[in-house]
Amino acid sequence: MATDKEINIEDLLIDQSKFDFKSQVKYAYKTIPGLNKQIVEAISEQKQEPKWMRELRLKSLEIFETWRDPRFGVDISDLDVSKIVAYIKPDAKKATSWEEVPQEIKETFDKLGIPEAEKKALAGVGAQYDSEIVYQNIKKEMEKLGVIFLDMESAVREYPDLVKEFFMKAIPPTDHKYAAFHGAVWSGGTFLYVPKGVKVPLPLQAYFRMNNPGMGQMEHTIIIADEGSEVVFIEGCSAPLYEATNLHAGAVEIYVKKGARVKYATIQNWSKNTYNLNTKRALVDEDGIMEWVSGSMGSQKSMIYPASILRGKGAKTETIAVTYAGPNQHMDTGSKVFMLAPYTSAIVDARSISIGGGWAFYRGWLRVGEKAKGAKASVSCQALMLDNFSKSDTVPIIEVYTDDADIGHEARIGRIREEQIYYLMSRGLKESEAKALIVRGFVEPFAKELPLEYAIELNRLINLEIESSIG
Amino acid sequence: MTITTKLQYEVEKLDTIFEKTIDMKHNNLKAVEWQVPQIQAKKDYEDFEFQSSLEHISNDYLKIYKGYRYEAYKSWGFPKWKRAKLDGYEPEKYVSFVPTSVKGKIKGINGIDEDGIEILAKYDFEGAHRKFLLMAEAFSNTGFYLKTEEGESSEPIIINYYWKAPIYELSVYNLRPFSKATVIRVLRSNNQGKGFRTTSNRIVVHKNAYLELININLNGNDDINIDNIFIELEENSRVEVTDIQIRGKISAPHIFFRFSGKGATASVNPYFLATDDNIIDMLYLMRFYAPKTTGSINGKGLIKDNSKAVFRGFLDLKRGAKDANASESGYTLTLSEKAKAEAIPSLTVDENEVTASHAASISTIESEKLYYLMTRGFSLEDAKKLIAYGIFEPVVNELNKFGEDISQEVQNVVFQQI
Numbered sequence A: 001m002a003t004d005k006e007i008n009i010e011d012l013l014i015d016q017s018k019f020d021f022k023s024q025v026k027y028a029y030k031t032i033p034g035l036n037k038q039i040v041e042a043i044s045e046q047k048q049e050p051k052w053m054r055e056l057r058l059k060s061l062e063i064f065e066t067w068r069d070p071r072f073g074v075d076i077s078d079l080d081v082s083k084i085v086a087y088i089k090p091d092a093k094k095a096t097s098w099e100e101v102p103q104e105i106k107e108t109f110d111k112l113g114i115p116e117a118e119k120k121a122l123a124g125v126g127a128q129y130d131s132e133i134v135y136q137n138i139k140k141e142m143e144k145l146g147v148i149f150l151d152m153e154s155a156v157r158e159y160p161d162l163v164k165e166f167f168m169k170a171i172p173p174t175d176h177k178y179a180a181f182h183g184a185v186w187s188g189g190t191f192l193y194v195p196k197g198v199k200v201p202l203p204l205q206a207y208f209r210m211n212n213p214g215m216g217q218m219e220h221t222i223i224i225a226d227e228g229s230e231v232v233f234i235e236g237c238s239a240p241l242y243e244a245t246n247l248h249a250g251a252v253e254i255y256v257k258k259g260a261r262v263k264y265a266t267i268q269n270w271s272k273n274t275y276n277l278n279t280k281r282a283l284v285d286e287d288g289i290m291e292w293v294s295g296s297m298g299s300q301k302s303m304i305y306p307a308s309i310l311r312g313k314g315a316k317t318e319t320i321a322v323t324y325a326g327p328n329q330h331m332d333t334g335s336k337v338f339m340l341a342p343y344t345s346a347i348v349d350a351r352s353i354s355i356g357g358g359w360a361f362y363r364g365w366l367r368v369g370e371k372a373k374g375a376k377a378s379v380s381c382q383a384l385m386l387d388n389f390s391k392s393d394t395v396p397i398i399e400v401y402t403d404d405a406d407i408g409h410e411a412r413i414g415r416i417r418e419e420q421i422y423y424l425m426s427r428g429l430k431e432s433e434a435k436a437l438i439v440r441g442f443v444e445p446f447a448k449e450l451p452l453e454y455a456i457e458l459n460r461l462i463n464l465e466i467e468s469s470i471g
Numbered sequence B: 001m002t003i004t005t006k007l008q009y010e011v012e013k014l015d016t017i018f019e020k021t022i023d024m025k026h027n028n029l030k031a032v033e034w035q036v037p038q039i040q041a042k043k044d045y046e047d048f049e050f051q052s053s054l055e056h057i058s059n060d061y062l063k064i065y066k067g068y069r070y071e072a073y074k075s076w077g078f079p080k081w082k083r084a085k086l087d088g089y090e091p092e093k094y095v096s097f098v099p100t101s102v103k104g105k106i107k108g109i110n111g112i113d114e115d116g117i118e119i120l121a122k123y124d125f126e127g128a129h130r131k132f133l134l135m136a137e138a139f140s141n142t143g144f145y146l147k148t149e150e151g152e153s154s155e156p157i158i159i160n161y162y163w164k165a166p167i168y169e170l171s172v173y174n175l176r177p178f179s180k181a182t183v184i185r186v187l188r189s190n191n192q193g194k195g196f197r198t199t200s201n202r203i204v205v206h207k208n209a210y211l212e213l214i215n216i217n218l219n220g221n222d223d224i225n226i227d228n229i230f231i232e233l234e235e236n237s238r239v240e241v242t243d244i245q246i247r248g249k250i251s252a253p254h255i256f257f258r259f260s261g262k263g264a265t266a267s268v269n270p271y272f273l274a275t276d277d278n279i280i281d282m283l284y285l286m287r288f289y290a291p292k293t294t295g296s297i298n299g300k301g302l303i304k305d306n307s308k309a310v311f312r313g314f315l316d317l318k319r320g321a322k323d324a325n326a327s328e329s330g331y332t333l334t335l336s337e338k339a340k341a342e343a344i345p346s347l348t349v350d351e352n353e354v355t356a357s358h359a360a361s362i363s364t365i366e367s368e369k370l371y372y373l374m375t376r377g378f379s380l381e382d383a384k385k386l387i388a389y390g391i392f393e394p395v396v397n398e399l400n401k402f403g404e405d406i407s408q409e410v411q412n413v414v415f416q417q418i
Helices: A004-007 A035-047 A051-068 A103-111 A114-121 A139-145 A150-156 A158-167 A177-185 A418-426 A431-441 A452-470 B005-014 B048-053 B060-074 B114-122 B130-138 B367-375 B380-403 B404-417
Strands: A027-030 A086-088 A126-130 A134-138 A148-150 A190-194 A203-210 A220-224 A230-238 A247-249 A251-256 A261-269 A275-277 A279-284 A289-296 A299-306 A307-310 A318-323 A330-339 A345-354 A359-368 A376-384 A391-400 A405-415 B017-019 B076-083 B100-103 B123-125 B144-147 B157-162 B166-176 B180-188 B195-206 B212-217 B224-233 B239-246 B250-259 B265-274 B277-286 B294-303 B308-317 B324-334 B340-349 B353-365
Touching: A004 A391, A035 A177, A051 A177, A086 A134, A103 A114, A103 A126, A103 A203, A103 A251, A114 A126, A114 A203, A114 A452, A126 A148, A126 A289, A134 A139, A134 A148, A134 A261, A134 A359, A148 A150, A150 A158, A150 A190, A150 A220, A158 A220, A190 A230, A190 B195, A220 A230, A220 A261, A220 B100, A247 B308, A251 A261, A251 B100, A261 A279, A261 A452, A279 A289, A279 A318, A289 B367, A307 A318, A318 A330, A318 A359, A318 A452, A318 B100, A318 B324, A330 A345, A330 A376, A345 A359, A345 A391, A345 A431, A359 A376, A359 A405, A376 A391, A376 A431, A391 A405, A391 B294, A391 B353, A405 B340, A418 A431, A431 A452, B005 B294, B048 B060, B060 B114, B060 B130, B114 B123, B114 B144, B114 B166, B114 B195, B123 B224, B130 B166, B130 B195, B166 B180, B195 B212, B195 B239, B212 B224, B212 B380, B212 B404, B224 B265, B239 B250, B239 B380, B239 B404, B250 B265, B265 B277, B265 B308, B265 B380, B277 B294, B277 B324, B294 B308, B308 B324, B308 B353, B324 B340, B324 B380, B340 B353, B367 B380, B380 B404
Parallel strands: A126 A203, A190 A220, A203 A230, A220 A251, A230 A261, A247 A275, A251 A279, A261 A289, A275 A299, A279 A307, A289 A318, A299 A330, A307 A330, A318 A345, A330 A359, A345 A376, A359 A391, A376 A405, B017 B123, B144 B166, B157 B180, B166 B195, B180 B212, B195 B224, B212 B239, B224 B250, B239 B265, B250 B277, B265 B294, B277 B308, B294 B324, B308 B340, B324 B353
Antiparallel strands: A027 A086, A126 A134, A148 A190, A391 B340, A405 B353, B100 B157
């Protein structure tokens, strides 16, 4: 990692307050906890939505009420939706410059380093505070090229036909119970359209912050990369730690058109009282490329399996994922790839670290359909167990329904050997530093896919987590 | 203590070790477990069938045991298996005795002794499905009790099953310390209609004992064959299983290895061949509790026509299995456009001081190999056959040591089908 040379390990040990701070921010509107028709209608009313969106919300609610919980994954029996506040509108207008953002909210994002990153390395930023985007800005040059980068509510108003064509089409409300939940109460998120042939030179970013206890954040993200375009999108998320359970049930729908390329990078660092039941799906057309870079560090329980549906000839996908399961964390993460067209290819590199009693579970699903002649896929899972009271599981499902495909899967479980620790300690490192160093080496393929600032952030998180787990 | 009260005592003190197939718990966390839907049969076996199954049994222990299993049987429905396309099951007409021919030193299950009953009472498992396991036990119409003497090394035992009626097998193998045994179980389809077999086999391999188990399943296209085997491995014991699964409407082997003794070693080598509309849904599970244990699963097979093979190999390493070494590989060669290959290799680990890995691959015959053989004068079809047969060649050669008849028979069937 390039960052090792530049940064002293001691400097990386930061205090947890970077993420775990609570801001006193007034809100303009807040629903009562729970979910019913009145609440859903109230949200739609607040947002002054068109009829079709209100109907979609109500239909989703109906589905949610009749659907059963997923029959796999983490135990969510203690998640009480009737206690979750679905919608909290901060008292802030959508701003396109940080000066317009209310002071307390700006301070929050300052602490998280967002405005600074925007100046340095990003083509545009969207920042969501609780249920609404409070800041959205894109560089003028991008705007001139026809790139649309808006908060979802504004997009619904300004580009109704475009949004309607894609909204919950890759992830319909009938997909699973929490997709229906999302459909009923979604709020905020980003709408990004990259026109034909436009290659966005710098990443665009969205940052999601939950500030209130017992709230649910259900942002909806749509990315449409038109033919031959390219874009990198980064998503970060965090929340302070509360006693009450928070719920994150977002949805990300990505449409990769012919010959386009999208890279979607996530660093998920929700507080350890959060249930992260997120759905991410990309539909990839001919010769399109979808790259998922997925880091799941935070939350109490997670179920997240970024999916690529390769429906066009020659479409490709690559998933690089790192999951970190620390004390009391149950991380059920993985990837899904559906290869439905000839000459499609997929690479999955999933790594997990479990420590301090955490449970990392990799769940994969690779389907090679009848039409996927000449398909190639390789899936690799590696797990690092830092102690023997943690747990690390790998359960991939591989389905190959054609005779002309080359499919391979491998997995292995490893540990840090005592010799490695002794060696590093003999060189003057503390035990936690030695372990952190080895872990950082283990996640390097993931880290190097991230922009530098994020790779540094990841290293900080690893150091911090290992320090606190070893104690 | 009378035998009856002894058995009741055994059962009621509830120290039965029950091995669930999937155990999704960790510290204070649990995961959601898939519940297989159940369907009640329109006409399930009842008291009449149960009483008939007791006709050939004089052993009181066994009668009581079967009674318990019959009670449990009633509370279950038949499974709906998504991957194996089974939508419940309607039992065939019951016949209380099916013929088998046996070579070697093994008793009928009626000859089970107290040690054997203790094995039945002490170890329990789910099997491919609880209903099918309990069905085999409650309505057993055949079965064996193998008990070796300490240090004994006997001639191979060959069991031939004849599919004249539905087969319900309840068997117990009790390999005393330092003994060796080889058991070859051969099931042949009569190809005259829908054969049905479900089994329950409990095997305990005591300290330093060795078991070689060879299952040869030559199913017909309409046969359903569910083979449930539980193997307990004590200290330094060794087990080698070869599991040949040829065809079958549904062929569902379920072999569970429980490594409870330090230094125990086991391997299972499944070979499968599915044709026509066959579905072979395999599960090989190794659960490691003890240190320095070694287990490997190495599956290979062919699928053609509209058939489907589901290869499930589970390696489950529990805390305390320090220095355990677990590996798995699965390879499926697809010979036709419509054939479906599924693999679910699973690795669940609670102990970090282990070596564990799995690999699975699914592919077709490489064209280079075909070209090479065709330049040597083989037709395309023959070249394909030759390569496909290559998968079975090692096991056919291996079977040679038990006589040419068996190896020739397997070879012929494989050649005929590919």
